[in-house]
Amino acid sequence: MSLDLSTLQSAIRNPQSAMRSILHIDMNAFFASVEQRSDPALRGKPIAVVGSERRGVILSPSYEARAFGVKTGMQYHEARNLCPDIVLVPASPGKYSSACKQLITIWERFTPLVELFSIDEAFLDVTGCESLMGDPVQIAVRLKNEIWEIMGLTCSVGIARNKLLAKLGSDMLKPDGIVLISPGDEQEVLEDLPVKELCGIGPSLTHQLAAMGIRTCGELGRAPLAKLTAPFGILGERLRDMGRGIDDDPVVSRAEQDEEDSKSVGHSMTLDQDCGELEMIQRHLLQLCEKVGRRLRRGGYTGRTVSLTLRYADFQTFSRQQRLPRPVEHGLDIFATASAILARISLDQPVRLVGVSVSSLERHMSQVPLFSDERKRKFTTEAMDDINDRYGDFTVTWGTLAERYQHERVISPAWRPGGDREY
DNA sequence: TCTGGGGTCCTAGGACCC
């Protein structure tokens, strides 16, 4: 086979067709490590970052805690049974997002093609960086060193020709590892690998595949296509490709990611105690709606579908949604719909979790409304958003709400600096 | 001291219209 100029040019234009070098970076025990870095007293100790005080699960155990068998998702009492001395540290999201920003600036020194996969994971496409930065393994070593020197954090790096295998690689040596899966090694790595190790194959697919006699990636890759498409539809082909280590998904740069519109914005909360009182549930719902509204406005979105999610005491979870004739962006409008949905549900158990989310989002053009009452509402909302952004959620909220739903630190929008409503 | 919170994508069924 010979390569002519047009093939080469299309390979350059279309990175999927060329051999790529992809790194997947996975920060080790990210939340716990950030906490240990910021508080020396926590270093070297078994700690775990947790969400809520009362009811919740372990979000991120440190490696010292993992040594006792403590895992993400575990309940507090299980963790304490395994490791009586474990220190539970409440999560501080601000620390993690600023650490993440610092990581991005380091990663982007190596390549502009950085795709943030989560707050502590990223894909880097370093194809063509060899002449400047060295081969992918050398890049991984330098990158790990910089992260360690600048931030005192370790990570695991997977290197392969696509995202699927790079992600697999970063999982294979934790903490603080580098794993290269070169094209020649792929078949050997995949042959006996359980299918559940691949990103995208969860418990349900693992179970269904096992029932079909497919346990390893090797078996998955050799399965006849029809055997997979019959039960799984279009996913079948993707599954077989995954078993073969095939993945053409491009690394999406952060600039492109920023341009992508969100599909939904939502918040949910598990109540401190299961609750059967409608009035109380609505009070929590209102707070959630206000948070969703502010996030919509901050992102410049309006939405046309409001969904309410409830979880009963027995963990049975369901949702009801309603499509609206016109888009909304205000907490109160979201609340009006969500509480109307709630009113139509006859609760047959105490409620454990309440959630609200807004979807069918549209980019919202910032313009001055035509009518004076809308104008007033818009400016008032913007002023309230500013204050709440600066001083925290619910520093100011609408007066009617303050009366109906007493909340700590709530002051009315009639508040003015120096006015008679100052608190 | 039973089991968090934020998303995306896909499917399936019913209503409705042509």
Place this chain on the structure above:
DNA sequence: TCTGGGGTCCTAGGACCC
């Protein structure tokens, strides 16, 4: 009056990821 199929919109739920 009955038969029928395609397409779109809407809702509910499940699987998966971190």
